[in-house]
Amino acid sequence: MxxxxxxxxxxxxxxxxxxxxxxxxxxxxxxxxxxxxxxxxxxxxxxxxxxxxPQPVAFAGELPAPNSYLTLDVLDTPVLLTRDEGGVLHAFINACAHRGAPVASGSGDARALVCPFHGWSFTTAGKLRGRPADACFNAPTSDTALQPLTVCERSGIVMVGVDPAVTQAQVDNSLFxxxxxxxxxxxxxxxxxxxxxxxxxxxxxxxxxxxxxxxxxxxxxxxxxxxxxxxxxxxxxxxxxxxxxxxxxxxxxxxxxxxxxxxxxxxxxxxxxxxxxxxxxxxxxxxxxxxxxxxxxxxxxxxxxxxxxxxxxxxxxxxxxxxxxxxxxxxxxxxxxxxxxxxxxxxxxxxxxxxxxxxxxxxxxxxxxxxx
Structure with missing residues (x-):
């Protein structure tokens, strides 16, 4: 203050x-x-x-470094917050693109987020990193990435939109x-x-x-x-x-x-x-x-x-x-x-x-x- x-x-x-x-x-x-x-x-x-x-869901300091992550439940939505290797904040639905299982739990630091069901792994930027029996599937596309949510950090607070109808502008201006x-x-x-x-x-x-x-x-x-x-x-x-x-x-x-x-x-x-x-x-x-x-x-x-x-x-x-x-x-x-x-x-x-x-x-x- x-x-x-x-x-x-x-x-x-x-x-x-x-x-x-x-x-x-x-x-x-x-x-x-x-x-x-x-x-x-x-x-x-x-x-x-x-x-x-837009929902205030966390402090920015709960994700203190590149490749840190935090999982939350916001209403009925499992939410995954991450910082990628460059320190950029992301928010995703915490659901593997294969069967919907969560790819992370709790909080921590990791270069790869690995689904405990079939072992699909994702970067902290949400892209598919690898999967067992890769030859059995089509080439990775946007449909194999984690599903993003609108997110921003403002004044040390993380704001998330849990519905696709919540725009980035709404999230960015929510604490204006x-x-x-x-x-x-x-x-x-x-x-x-x-x-x-x-x-x-x-x-x-x-x-x-x-x-x-x-x-x-x-x-x-x-x-x-x-x-x-x-x-x-x-x-x-x-x-x-x-x-x-x-x-x-x-x-x-x-x-x-x-x-x-x-x-x-x-x-x-x-x-x-x-x-x-x-x-x-x-x-x-x-x-x-x-x-x-x-x-x-x-x-x-x-x-x-x-x-x-x-x-x-x-x-x-x-x-x-x-x-x-x-x-x-x-x-x-x-x-x-x-x-x-x-x-x-x-x-x-x-x-x-x-x-x-x-x-x-x-x-x-x-x-x-x-x-x-």
Whole structure:
């Protein structure tokens, strides 16, 4: 984050802390219960927000060198990300051109990606490299290469289009509104720590909602996050994206010194939400990504929690921060999302979003707009 932005956010957070307030929306709104229950709504969301929309799926630093690769499942599509020998990023459907078996699993480095079924091998640029009994087949053509997907890396984030209808221009411009802000974070230089994957018995929006308000800090996170962070948040929107910053409790120390002597870094934590709803959690040691996507039914989601460390930070301290955040997310947040889903299913009651939950309002209105 650049110094000017950090100073502005520190000033606004300090004002909120000293006034015992948070940024507010203009009024309360209501979200219908069917938003979390309706199969028809889920089908609309899968199409408009996921299949036909570029998806932030990884950090560029998860593919750190030529011939590195990473496999993912994005909705129902097995995705293979690679860097070829020249370091150029590619995305493919992770399916061999022979019978459709995956040609890679997990992540790593390899000059050749070999299908475990019949041994067909491919370069990291997706071309057929070799196959047993080659004389039994016609000469290689484009039909024997891995099937490409549109992909780009922007501001250290990998964006993928999982449907052939998603154009390269859409993928290239998907972070345009917030690119300058993200560029200042230097995410392209961050390096991978770990990935965690969860299957959660809750609607994907309930999982996202956990990272879009601080109202729950004092109760749900009383003995964890609330010990360090204040709920006196500030928020900003960038057309289809948002930024949410909340301060360390120690930020009140800034009130005792002139601004020209303030630290140049953000005195708190910052969450950027990238359309259609992927969280980037930024702190002094590194970054995490939380990606929730719809499952097969309204009350199911698939969630990834990905950790990176800033190369200028202590990797061990960055890992500890990643594991602390991940443990809180898994032990406190995700069980609460599942409990909320059960309660909504039982009561069928619409949900009020208060004025003190402005980002929840922003994102639910944005999701509603995409489905109308």
């Amino acid at each position: 650049d110094k000017r932005t950090a100073a502005e956010l520190n000033r606004r957070m300090l004002e909120n802390v000293r006034a015992n307030r948070t940024d507010l929306a203009s009024q309360e709104i209501t979200i219908p219960a069917e938003s979390f229950q309706s199969p028809e709504r889920l089908a609309q969301e899968r199409a408009s927000l996921f299949i036909h929309t 509104e917030i690119a300058d802000e993200l560029d200042a974070l230097g995410l392209a230089h961050f390096r991978a720590l770990d990935r965690r994957e969860y299957r959660v018995a809750a609607n994907w929006k309930l999982v996202n909602d956990l990272s879009l308000e601080s109202y729950h800090f004092a109760t749900l996170h009383r003995d964890s996050v609330a010990q360090m962070l204040s709920p006196s948040a500030v928020f900003d929107t960038f057309e289809r994206h948002s930024r949410w910053a909340f301060p360390l409790k120690s930020i009140e120390d800034l009130a005792e010194m002139p601004e020209e002597k303030w630290p140049e870094s953000l005195q708190g934590s910052c969450t950027y939400t990238l359309y259609p709803g992927v969280m980037l959690l930024i702190n002094a040691l590194g970054a995490q990504m939380i990606r929730a996507e719809p499952g097969a039914h309204p009350g199911e989601s698939v969630v990834s929690y990905i950790g990176m460390h800033d190369p200028h930070s202590d990797p061990q301290a960055a890992r500890q921060a990643y594991e602390f955040g991940g443990d809180v997310f898994a032990r406190e947040d995700l069980p609460m999302a599942e409990a909320c889903q059960r309660g909504i299913n039982a009561s069928h009651r619409d949900l009020p979003l208060g004025k003190n939950e402005p980002l929840l309002q922003f994102w639910h209105q944005l999701w509603d707009k995409a489905n109308n």
